[in-house]
Amino acid sequence: MIVQINQSLAKLNTFGVDQKASRLIWAHSPEEIANYLKHHGAPALVLGGGSNLLLTKDVEGDVLKVDIHGREVVFEDDNHVQIRFGAGENWHEVVLWTLMQGLGGLENLSLIPGNCGTAPVQNIGAYGVELQDVFVSCEGLMIDDCAPFKLSRKQARFSYRNSIFKNAWKGKAVITHLVLKLTKRNHQIHADYGAIKGELEKMGISKPTPKQISDVVIAIRKSKLPDPSQIGNSGSFFKNPIVTKEKAQELLHMYPDMPSYPAEGGKKLAAGWIIEKSGWKGYRKKDVGVHKNQALVLVNYGNATGREIHALAQKIMEDVYARYGIQLEPEVNLI
Numbered sequence: 001m002i003v004q005i006n007q008s009l010a011k012l013n014t015f016g017v018d019q020k021a022s023r024l025i026w027a028h029s030p031e032e033i034a035n036y037l038k039h040h041g042a043p044a045l046v047l048g049g050g051s052n053l054l055l056t057k058d059v060e061g062d063v064l065k066v067d068i069h070g071r072e073v074v075f076e077d078d079n080h081v082q083i084r085f086g087a088g089e090n091w092h093e094v095v096l097w098t099l100m101q102g103l104g105g106l107e108n109l110s111l112i113p114g115n116c117g118t119a120p121v122q123n124i125g126a127y128g129v130e131l132q133d134v135f136v137s138c139e140g141l142m143i144d145d146c147a148p149f150k151l152s153r154k155q156a157r158f159s160y161r162n163s164i165f166k167n168a169w170k171g172k173a174v175i176t177h178l179v180l181k182l183t184k185r186n187h188q189i190h191a192d193y194g195a196i197k198g199e200l201e202k203m204g205i206s207k208p209t210p211k212q213i214s215d216v217v218i219a220i221r222k223s224k225l226p227d228p229s230q231i232g233n234s235g236s237f238f239k240n241p242i243v244t245k246e247k248a249q250e251l252l253h254m255y256p257d258m259p260s261y262p263a264e265g266g267k268k269l270a271a272g273w274i275i276e277k278s279g280w281k282g283y284r285k286k287d288v289g290v291h292k293n294q295a296l297v298l299v300n301y302g303n304a305t306g307r308e309i310h311a312l313a314q315k316i317m318e319d320v321y322a323r324y325g326i327q328l329e330p331e332v333n334l335i
C-alpha cells in the first residue's frame with residue numbers, strides 16, 4: 001500500500017479535472033484493501049480508472065485507488081476460456097491482449113477508457129455488445145465488514161449502463177477481480193450496428209474476424225470520440241434516455257428522422273441526436289465544451305473545473321427538457 005498526502009487527482013480522472021484528495025491510497029491486493037478497511041473504515045471515494053467520474057470538489061478524506069493487476073486462465077475447454085483479471089488492469093489493453101491470442105468476445109468493446117474493475121459497475125457497452133454478454137463473475141470486498149463476495153451475472157443485475165453497484169450496493173463494495181468468458185472458435189460476431197456494417201462494406205469484408213471488428217471499432221471511435229489523453233472527457237456524459245412507446249411516437253411524429261431503438265419495454269432515443277438538434281454540438285465557453293463530432297461527450301479543453309463542466313451539463317439538461325420534455329440523466333458519477 002502506498003499513501004500520498006494532499007495529492008492532485010488530475011491524472012487519475014479522464015476529464016483531467018484538477019481536484020485534490022486529502023490522502024490517496026494505492027491498494028495492490030485484496031489483502032491490502034481489507035487491511036485498509038479494517039483500520040480506517042469506508043474511504044471517501046473508491047477510484048478505478050477514473051473514466052466515469054466528474055470531480056466538482058476536492059475529496060476531504062481518503063481516495064482508495066484500486067491498483068490490482070493480473071490475468072489468469074481459470075477455466076478452459078475446446079471452445080471457451082475464462083480469464084480472471086485484476087480490477088486495475090486497463091480495459092483496452094486487456095481487449096487487445098485477448099485479441100492477440102485469437103480470443104473473441106471483447107472486440108466491440110475496444111478503446112473504451114477505464115479499468116476492468118469498473119466495467120461491471122456501469123455495464124460498459126458499445127456497438128451492440130455489453131459487458132454482461134461476456135461476464136462470468138466478479139469478486140471483491142464489502143466495505144462495512146470486509147466480507148468477500150463473488151457475484152454471478154444474474155446477481156449483478158445488469159441493465160443498460162446499470163448494475164447492482166449503482167443501486168443496492170452503491171458505495172458498499174470494492175471490486176477486486178473480474179472473470180470473463182471468451183471464445184476460442186465459433187466467435188459470435190456482432191457486425192449489425194450501423195457504423196460497423198458501413199465500414200466493413202467499404203473495406204469489402206463480409207466475414208470479419210474479431211480482430212477486424214476491433215480495428216473497425218477503433219477507427220470509428222477515433223473519428224468520433226476525443227482521446228482523453230489529448231482532450232479531457234469521460235465518453236458519453238449522458239445516458240440515452242429510454243421513454244415509453246407513446247412518448248417516442250409523439251416525438252417521431254414531429255421529428256420523423258429521430259433515431260430510436262426498442263429497449264427495455266420502451267424506446268431508447270439517441271441523446272446525442274437530441275443535444276445536436278438543440279444546437280449544442282461544438283459549443284465552447286472558455287475550456288468547457290460539447291464535442292464537435294459527438295454531442296453526447298462533454299470536454300475539458302485544458303483548465304476547466306468540474307463545476308464548470310457540471311454547470312454546462314445542467315444547462316443542456318434544462319434546455320433539452322424545455323424543448324422535448326425529455327429528462328436526460330448523466331452517465332458519469334458526480335462527486
Ligand code: EPU
Binds near residue numbers: 126127236
Ligand atoms: N447522433 C447525432 N449527433 C450526435 C451523436 C449521435 O445525430 O452528436 C446520432 C447518430 O447519427 C446515430 C445515433 O445518434 O443515429 C446514435 O449515435 P452513436 O452510434 O454515435 O451512438 P450513441 O448512442 O451516441 C452510444 C453509447 C456509446 C457507444 C456508442 C456505440 C451511450 C450513452 N453511449 O452512443 O458509449 O460507444 O453508442 O455503441 O449509450 C460511453 O458510454 O461512454 C460511450 C461512448
